[in-house]
Amino acid sequence: MELTSTKEDDAPAAGAGGRDAPTPERRPRTERRAAGTLVNLAMILLVGYLVLVPLAILLYSSLKASTTELPFEVPGFSLDNFRAVLSSSRLGEVTLNTAIYVVGSLIVALVLSVSLAYLFERTDIPGRSFLAPLALAPMAVPVTVMAIAWALVANPANGPLALLVRRVFGITVDVYSLPGMILVMGIFGVPSMYLMIAPAFARLNPELEEAAATVGAPLWRRLRLIVFPLITPAVSAAGMLLVVVALEGFAIPAILGLPKQIFVYSSFIQYSLQPPSGVANYGQASTYGVIVLALSLVMLMVYRRRVRDTHRFRVVVGKGYRPHRVSLGRWRIPLFLVVSAYMFVAIVLPIVALIWTSLSPYARPFSWSGLSSMTLESYRRVLSSSDIGEVLLNTGQVVLITATVTTAMSVWIAVAATRNRFRGSTMLFEATFLVFGIPSVVLGAAVLFLYLYLPVPIYGTVWIIIVALTTRFLPRGSRMVHTALLQLDDGLVEAARVTGASPMTVTRTILLPLLRPALWKCWLWVFAHALGELPIALLLTGADNRTLVVLLWDTFTSSVDYPEAGALAVIILAISTLAVWLVNRHSAEKQA
Amino acid sequence: MTESKGKVMAREAKNSITISGLRKSYEQPSKAGSAYAIDDISFEVPQGQFVTLLGPSGCGKTTTLRCVAGLEQASEGRIEMGGEVMFDARTKQHVRPEDRPIAMVPQSYGIWPHMRVIDNAAFPLRHGRNRRKGPEVRQRALEMLEQVGLAAMADRWATQLSGGQQQRLALARALLGDPQVLLLDEPLSNLDAKLRAKLRQELRSFQERFGVAALYVTHDQSEALALSDTVIVMNQGRIEQIDRPERLYDHPRSSFVADFIGSANLFPVRDASSGPGGGVLTKTDIGPVLCARTGQGEEVRYHDGGFVCVRPEDVGVRTGGTGATPGDNEFAGVVESAEYLGDRLELVIRTGDVAVTASTRAGQNLRPGGEVVIRLDPASTSYLAS
């Protein structure tokens, strides 16, 4: 042992140590390696630039005391913005609204997704083979489209759902209210939460529950004492994520809250930046941005700890048990009806209302007589407007380029992090996580400030939107690829390396093909979200880079032409559904 | 460096791999007193030989193999292959796995599920060290698949193979890379016992037919003894013994090896001195024992503890009783249990406080409770210093 300690000094650092050692007879390899190092360096700079600069800009502008000027035009630093925000009467009101909104949607989403996951995974409820996929269907609906669909289905004037409720129960419902926003956000959050919670239920060894049943514990006790503690990690992780999404989500509060001036943080930030008066308050916007960022980061920290904890519960994984389901007995049919009714109201009805409105000459409730006066007029108007060609082209460029670039960068970041390609690769991967907590309104504002200041001529083009969206989706994208990489058996890649194939060849012929399903999933996710991402497009839009979602927003809020807005929403929905279908078919073929 | 290189080449032309002083710690190098996953490993794999790393779980076999493959970098030491330096911690030299003349069969086989059988096999020809082009590639891959009995399945998806077929495919792929050294990490551990016995014979015959050196990792001693030209027994990151299989059993160099390979009676030694006829006279808990054998190659350091080692089949047993007085290397005892195993009788005999296991020919009338005399023949009794 003494020997080792004396020798320790000349031992190379583990890791990168001898990698670049020159071996004279292998000149070309060394050059290729140098090229690889250059590529790595370029990517590090790019990711750092995309991720860290907006964060810095945000902090920077929150310290610039000015209500009307752009941050770069203000000399000196001060805490005036924070002082002004903290002492304003607005803060209390907006904070309270935000708290009610976030907590309310969390409760709604939690109750719905836990119930659905339990019923579909653990019980013999009939029809689960089509109800379970249906619960996930809203994933393909961009949130902006979802919010507008709800505005159409539940507005007090002519929303079919609102009218139905008034006729049957005698209650007036108004979706343009805090409860309305909460309900829509809650329902919107169900699919992603269900996706995280359902596996926890599926893994639950039924013997644990049966053991409790045999000693005579009633259902409620069994749930409370056995089932809930075991699914708590997954549920709380999903909850944290929903809080972050609700906190920064813009479309729902904007579409359902702004008409009655109900502000939450995210919509208030946008309001400060693009008020009807036309005079933006950049300082106030940045300061609220910092507050939201801080809250989100706290949530994300807790989330990460939770997710780490879930590994502890791996013991729950039971091999070789027969998936025995709890019998619902005489509750089977009533519960089936309740779930079906929920699915109909929450998922089918809004979409039907959207289509109905888009085919109507004016906004009107469902009726048989209305069927005879259906018209494609609004589609004709949308598609024949002078700038629709440009809008479609812009949208296509934004969506396709963002999805492709984000997926490519995600692969690079995730591969570098898992294979430890260079020092700090893991840190780079972790750094992208910070962006996850930036509300997209704030990110849009930071990118806006940056390119108003930097002499890079992309302001007003689709590229500024692409830059902002790529930054926004990079954390989620790289995490999707990372997860897939972790599940990959190392032996598959190592077996290829030792044959003498170059790293490029191994990546091309082994790694990427094995990751293909994950790459498609990532691409699709970014595609669908880029299509519906409103606030960034809204803030960065100019005369020449309008996209479909901005057009939809303008049509819905400014010209209040509901049939035309409906037609636009249906078009967006059709595009994202088509993409989902194509990708699913593609991967299904690959499986066969 | 340069002047010694010529010498090294000449001396090791016969060795496919030469490893000296290899150490590896997974902890940060800055940490003081860090534990080594492998600690000062040195061995050689001569050309065309089958060498096995054997040891209990966690002793560092996989780590050693991965260092040889270049998938891990050791913290200290030196690895040469065919006379060329592949790794040297002092000169910070590290040849990457793709540039080493190796092929590997990982524990999970690493069969690529997105490719057909033939594409898996042909990968080294298409993308590997010695790339080829044209119809020759498929031809050679098919020939190799023929050799391992998979030619009929060449166009199947790789996922449609059974465990044993996957293993043969992995082997075919490795051999098509035309390696100097084949590295295998427990390639049989996922299979059932019958298939394992069959495949290990196949493995050995392929290795001999292609004349390639093999470095094989296993924790199964019967596998190691049946397959290898040389076995390297490892324990807690260190090498305990390097020897031919039969010598390993007859001449274990340490108590660990004696215990790990087969079964052995090990009596702790309190005091050792030189005995008559070049043997060692030891004091143990059962009494004084004369050992004619000593741990091979080591100078015996007396008064040093150590163990007396006797295999159960080398323990002589005869019925004792009032008349029988134990002689030299003989001890009186009582049968504690007797287990009849068809061809032999497995006995546990208590003498003093010590339980001795003996295995004798069946037929003797030895019952639990019976008095016996055991005899440890000095010629088959070893003194092990550690």
Ligand SMILES: Nc1ncnc2c1ncn2[C@@H]1O[C@H](COP(=O)(O)OP(=O)(O)OP(=O)(O)O)[C@@H](O)[C@H]1O
């Ligand atoms: N990636 C790693 N990080 C940290 N420690 C490791 C790592 N891989 C192995 N070790 C440690 O190094 C030691 C040797 O591990 P190794 O995998 O070489 O054992 P092994 O002999 O192959 O065992 P087995 O027969 O179980 O495969 C073990 O103590 C193990 O915990």
Ligand SMILES: [Mg+2]
């Ligand atoms: Mg191992």
